[in-house]
Amino acid sequence: MPQHYLHPLFNPRSVAVFGASEREESVAGTLFRNLHQAGFQGTVYPVNPKHETVFGERCYASAAELPAIPELALIATPAATVVRILEECGQRGIRHAIVLSAGFREVGAKGAALEDALSAVAHQYGIRFIGPNCLGIQRPAIGLNATFSQGATLAGDLALVSQSGALCTAMLDWAETNGIGFSSVISTGASADLDFGEILDYLAYDTRTKGILLYIEGIRDARRFMSALRATARFKPVVMVKVGRHAAGSRAVASHTGALVGSDAVFDALVRRAGVVRVNTILQLFASARALATHIQPSGNRLAIVTNGGGPGVMATDLAVDLGVRMAELSPDTIAALDAVLPDNWSRANPLDIIGDATAARYRATVEACLQDGNVDGVLVMLTPQAMTRPTEVAAAVVEVAQGAAKPVLTCWMGDGQVREGRALFKQAGIPYFTTPEPAVEVFSFLSAFYENQRQLMQTPGPLSQQAEPDVEGARLIIEGALAHGRHLLNEVESKALLSAFRIPVAQTLIARDPTEAMLLAQQMGFPVAMKINSPDITHKSDVNGVRLGLSSGQAVRAAFGEMLAEVRRLRPEATLDGVVIEPMVARPHAREVLLGVTSDPVLGPVIVFGAGGVDVEAFQDRAVTLPPLNRYLARDLIRRTRIATLLGPFRNRPPADMDALENVLLRLSEMVCELPWLAELDINPLLVDERGALALDARIVIAPRVPTAERYGHMAIHPYPAHLVSRWQLPGGENVVIRPIRPEDAELTQAFVRGLSAETKYFRFMDAVRELTPVMLARLTQIDYSREMALLALAELDGREVELGVARYSINPDGRSCEFALVVGDAWQKQGIGHKLMDVLMDVARSKGLEAMEGEVLRSNRPMLKLVEALGFRVEPHPEDDSVRRIVRAL
DSSP: OOOOHHHHHHOOEEEEEETTOSSSSSSHHHHHHHHHTTTSSSSSEEEEETTTTTTTTOSSSSSSGGGSOOOOEEEOHHHHHHHHHHHHHHHHHHHHHOOOOSSSSSGGGHHHHHHHHHHHHHHHOOOOOOSSSOOOEEEGTTTTEEEOOSSSSOOEEEEEEEEEEHHHHHHHEEEHHHHHOOOEEETTTTTTSSHHHHHHHHHOOOTTEEEEEEEEEOOSOHHHHHHHHHHHHSSEEEEEEEOOOOOOOOOOHHHHHOOOOHHHHHHHHHHHHHHEEEESSSSHHHHHHHHHTOOOOOOOSEEEEEOOOOOHHHOOOOOOHHHTTTOOOHHHHHHHHHHHTTTTTSOOSSOOOOOOOHHHHHHHHHHHHHHHHHSEEEEEEEEEEOTOOOOHHHHHHHHHHHOOOOEEEEEEEEESGGGGHHHHHHHHTTTTTEEHHHHHHHHHHHHHHHHHHHHHTTTTOOSOOOOOOOHHHHHHHHHHHHHHHHOOOOHHHHHHHHHHHOOBOOOOOOEEHHHHHHHHHHHHHSSSEEEEOOOOOOOOOOGGEEEEEEEOSSSHHHHHHHHHHHHHHHOOSOOOOOOEEEEOOOOOOEEEEEEEEEEEETTTEEEEEEEESSSHHHHOOOEEEOOOOOOOHHHHHHHEEOOOOOEGBTTTTOOOOHHHHHHHHHHHHHHHHOOOOOOEEEEEEEEEEETTTEEEEEEEEEEEOOOOOOTTTTTOOOOOOOOOOOOOEOOOOOOEEEEEEOEEEEGGHHHHHHTTTTHHHHHHSSSSSSSSSOOOHHHHHHHHHHEEEEEEEEEETTEEEEEEEOOOOOOTTTTSSEEEEEEEOGGTTSSSSSSHHHHHHHHHHHHHHTOOEEEEEEEEEEEHHHHHHTTTTOOEESSSTTEEEEEEEOOO
């Protein structure tokens, strides 16, 4: 893997401090002192035209006077001077900076203009910077304390990334006391340039970082953030606090950072699909940091609680149930084993009350039995100091058992003086320990949420329309027709036609514009019928008495037509009325009414909503939210998270609803969201679901014009599986080949392919003596985000099994305009045109993304590859730093 482009920023060998002085209250002076006190393993240059020396070291008047080009500039001068200093840095050749100065966008229009000028200068000179208005960064392992915080920071393997400098200082103070170290501490500030997305990209590569803590106030680039978060969370646990959960908090955030805050429910949906854990308080973030520091690997959400006091065990159990943690049901074998070693009066259930006089041996046997039980995913061990208790001995026994366990063990030693030594043993052994049950249970709930969200992260919905293709072009024509007439709200007939185009079952609907037409249409349908007002200005028809049900004759239809229009005109005189909608009355006595919807979040784009439907939908507030695209696993999870899910099963005299039909509608709705970026709002309410299937009775769709972009799915936070890129081809010998984008489930296929490559081919591909892919490399290669990279496999079926013949991939460079590619073809399949075909398709995909150039590096000794790329039109150049490598470039 090549070195990440932000490596010099986070691992500089030289630093220039602009504004350095000896004044105690000086931010830049504090920076200079912190770098020396932390033992920075590099050169530090003070820069300040007002001083000749700073703390006995020569001080330089400007960037131009520096004796060498530093890798990182730290700027902590008045806001009005920062743009000029950054420009001087650019002219000197400095390409990375941290701007700690305040006084930019957060102070109003004048500051915003200054921040825009700062960004323009950085872009002009290719400078990447963190800030402004930030605390700075720390990399304790190399002695880099480029912050103005006080106190030491321990080196460790947790990264903290925060939009709040104050939170960073609080976390560092707590961490030092609790013996927790960090690989990186990064205060992002206003994120005028580098934001969470690119910083997460770097931390995903960083070998020093094993877990990540985030404090988020707002997100600007949702696609970049989501893409980076999902990529990072595939192999490093991420825990976040997201503030601004309510309207008042959101306003406070806007005044603090100027960041745009999306709906909190939608952000929760993002967390689930990103495979990360969200906590709500700083204390919970601290507790999560303690758990991450011990490298606990969750495996499920079934918790066993071992305690020597019934009351604390019940308290922990109550909270566990409130948080959605499942209390593990002990197997009969476990209960029998415990019966043999525990007193007769033990609880014989979970929580496991092993009685107040529990010895270290009793604790050891109980915890071991729980860890060996297949129904248990984790154990919380609790102790209250009682007359017969020996807390330190018990702690030592628990440490011995926990250190060899494959499942998480958390401890809660309640009290103070008597249990202090026991907690010290846990701290020394790296076992999470707590003083009360609540944070212990919360941490396990976070671990179990991480496990579940990781399962969601692995879901890569494939092509949805395997049976009946949707009429996407017909749907687009409906939308374009409405927009051409200046309409954004589709009428009911248009809305249902749009649903029908995506194979969603709808009730028959016809429009009548006078009483006679209404009567004739009703007679054609057959009585009874339903009548609804047809108006682009009325969203909820029942609010204006605009619905009539069970009309059973022509006379009733004529009369209802006049009465309804008169009533609606009285209640909504300004509304445009376009006749009525006639539908047959649907008799489905066992049907449940549900709502399916789509809304558009200002930050994260389209989201799908599911819940209880009907007239009182707002009153019940029973809904769950998710981000598209969906597959069946994700659709079932969405349904399961609502209260109405219980009513969809067998209930009293009603048979269970057809869940396959309901899931199909959700999948079709997801497909609509992917393919129709004009959708702003969509309501199917009610959707009737019973044992006979699903049927949409009413639909409301709002559309909005969109500016065309090169990115096909640019309106979505999560890029769908690009099924449109699947193609078929034949080898010269007639073998059929499928070329398709890679999927996470291709991990075994990819590992087998790499194992089968010759040593020479492996070396040509990886420029290293790779035997086989590590789990991390395998995850990076197969679990990709299609918006930022692409991997195309060439596959053939041999002897009844799928075999990988070759793979071509690209990764988009930080400039967003070019990409770097790699190609490898199996030794047995070379010289059959596979490499040429894969590259042709890959370049077409890159062009469709709006990329302008493709580049790569090839070993000079790899003559077949050099010959291939020359035939493809690549320009071959010497590498500026390595004569054994050739740089190859092609304009797209």
